[in-house]
Amino acid sequence: MSATGVTPAPTVGRPRAFDMExxxxxxxxxxWRKGYEGASLPDLCEAMGINKPSLYAAFGNKEQLFLKTIExxxxxxxxxxxxxxxRATxxxxxxxxxxxxASTNADPDNPPGCVIVQGALACSESATFVKEALIAKRRAGEVALCTRLEQAKAEGDLPAHAEPAALARYILAVLQGMAVQATSGANCVELKQVAETVIAAWPGKKPEL
Amino acid sequence: MSATGVTPAPTVGRPRAFDMExxxxxxxxxxWRKGYEGASLPDLCEAMGINKPSLYAAFGNKEQLFLKTIExxxxxxxxxxxxxxxRATxxxxxxxxxxxxASTNADPDNPPGCVIVQGALACSESATFVKEALIAKRRAGEVALCTRLEQAKAEGDLPAHAEPAALARYILAVLQGMAVQATSGANCVELKQVAETVIAAWPGKKPEL
DNA sequence: AGGAATACTTACCAATCGGTACATTATTGT
DNA sequence: ACAATAATGTACCGATTGGTAAGTATTCCT
Known part of the structure; x- marks a missing residue:
């Protein structure tokens, strides 16, 4: 297993004609735009500017390609x-x-929403592995935020009655809901209003004005 | 066009052997479980206990069947x-x-989440019509809530500085995020905690204790 | 110059997709 | 009894799916 997780460029043989990144x-x-199952190999090949055998040689298969794109x-x-x-608080x-x-979900230079939310939310059995990989990514984010909020509570930054797990789940739900809103056409300003609504009611200490 | 929108049962010919509802x-x-594109016709036929020609005769095609299930x-x-x-307030x-x-998204008797969220969030071009139909459903809910909150503001139930459109978008984002959480495995209790977090910070008048 | 190694191109594969033609069966109206 | 009508089961359709075999082109190493 290579340290970088990326196959090192071989020293011999015909060099790859495209940039993997x-x-x-x-x-x-x-x-991002079509989801894991909605993206066909011809779709991918056309966008990537390569053909199928090159894709398979470089990335394994569709599933592995997807996991690498998520990374x-x-x-x-x-x-x-x-x-x-x-951040401090x-x-x-x-x-x-x-x-x-709000910025990235509604960035006009990218597809709307979040690929970790919409990449494989409801899908056929053949995409189960990918679906569960995305669930794990979402949960990992929630756990990380929960840990951070536990720290905040210990520091007195959050009140004693605060429940970090519930707050983390709430914030993740809002983030995921914002992704859905973005796919429905919400723009950055509209999403920032959602963000502002949440922030205004946050139970933690607010910064000095 | 029939008043009910349902084809009236014909008086002649072989009677239908299954219950359409x-x-x-x-x-x-x-x-609900697999999404519009992830659900194949064999999947549907097996679950419905009929075969393809019966499905097409009764419901049109896959797209129309989906729209009827959403209804x-x-x-x-x-x-x-x-x-x-x-409700009054x-x-x-x-x-x-x-x-x-919280109850319906995590009801163990149903698939997790919300079919209007996850039925066609990211999909191929061939599902564009269905995707936009679901977007319209979500938006309609948001507009309806916004209208209700405008009324609440006019009644003094919400403070003068409240922005009904932003609040409605926020609530819909939370609802949609809860659906994503449910597909990730969150149970009813966990979702109710999210609901409670939102309710506790609601700017409107709270009921007497 | 001549392997050895790797990537690219073309053409193909079986399986599955949504959808349908056709013959058969079951019912109603006369 | 018999036509008219409609639903059923079987068997099929072309198109597309993810994936690959095989031949060719390009590079490095000796």
Missing amino acids: KALQKALEVF LYENRPCAFFYPALE SYEVVQHMLCGA | KALQKALEVF LYENRPCAFFYPALE SYEVVQHMLCGA
């Missing part, structure tokens, strides 16, 4: 979530999460 | 939304919506 980015766009997604467009956890944490979600 | 109910379950869905399991609008309106969603 750019191809992944294009595949991500297709999966890319978490490191690039959706990169607001985990960094937000490092729970107020700022949720503020950055919700505002980041 | 029960078959629709079974089809709804399949679409059934709105009148049956998901029947908490519009009735909730008739905005507090009770959102309380009933959120608690109703």
Whole structure:
């Protein structure tokens, strides 16, 4: 198993004629817009600018390609979530999460919504593995936020009666709902209003004005 | 065009050997669990206990069958939304919506989540019509709630600075997020905690204790 | 220059997709 | 009894699905 998780470029043989990262980015766009099952191999190949045997040689199969695009997604467009956890107060944490979600979910340069939500929400049995991988990603985010809110509670940043698990679930529900709203056509301003509504009622300490 | 929208039972010819409403109910379950595109005709036929020609004769095609199941869905399991609008105060309106969603989204007797959310969130071009029909359903709910909140504001039930459109969008986002949570395995108690978090911070007048 | 190794192109595969033609069976009206 | 009508079961349709075999082209190493 390589340390980077990426197959190292071989020193011999014909060199690859396309950029794997750019191809992944294009595949991500297709999966993002159409979901795992709705994206066909011709769709993917056309967007990636390669043909099927190249796709299979480089990425394994459709399922593995999808999982790799999700990895890319978490490191690039959706990169607001985990960094937000490092903010000083729970107020700022949720503020950055919700505002980041509003921006990326309704970014006109990307498909609307969130691929981790809409990539495989309801699907046939053949996509069960992918569906559960996305469930795990969503749950991981919830657990991470819950841990952060427990810390906030311990620090007195959240009141003693606060329930970090319930609050984390609530915030994740709002984030996921914002993704649905974005796929329905909501724009960034509209999503920021949702974010603002949540933030205004946040039980944690607010920053000085 | 018939008044009921249902083809009247013909007086001559071989009688239908299955109950259309029960078959629709079974089809709804399949679409609910697998989504519009993830549900294949064999899936549907098996669940409905009929075969393809009967399905097409009775319901038109897959798309029309889906739209009919959505109609059934709105009148049956998901029947908490519009009735909730008739409550006396905005507090009770959102309380009933959120608690109703918690119950039906995580009802162990039904598939998890909400078919109007997950039926066709991200899909191929061939499902565009269905996808937009669901978007329209979601938007209609949002508009109806917004109208109800405008009334609440006019009645002094909501403060003068309240923005009904933003609040309605927020509540719908939470409802849709709860559906996503349910498909991820959240149970009724967990969803009720989300509902309670929202209700506790609702800006409208709270009922007497 | 000549392997060895890798990627690309074309053409194909079985399985499944949504949808239907056709013959058969069951019912009503006369 | 007999036509008219409608639902059923079987068997099929072309198109598309994810995936691959095989031949060709391009590179590195000796």
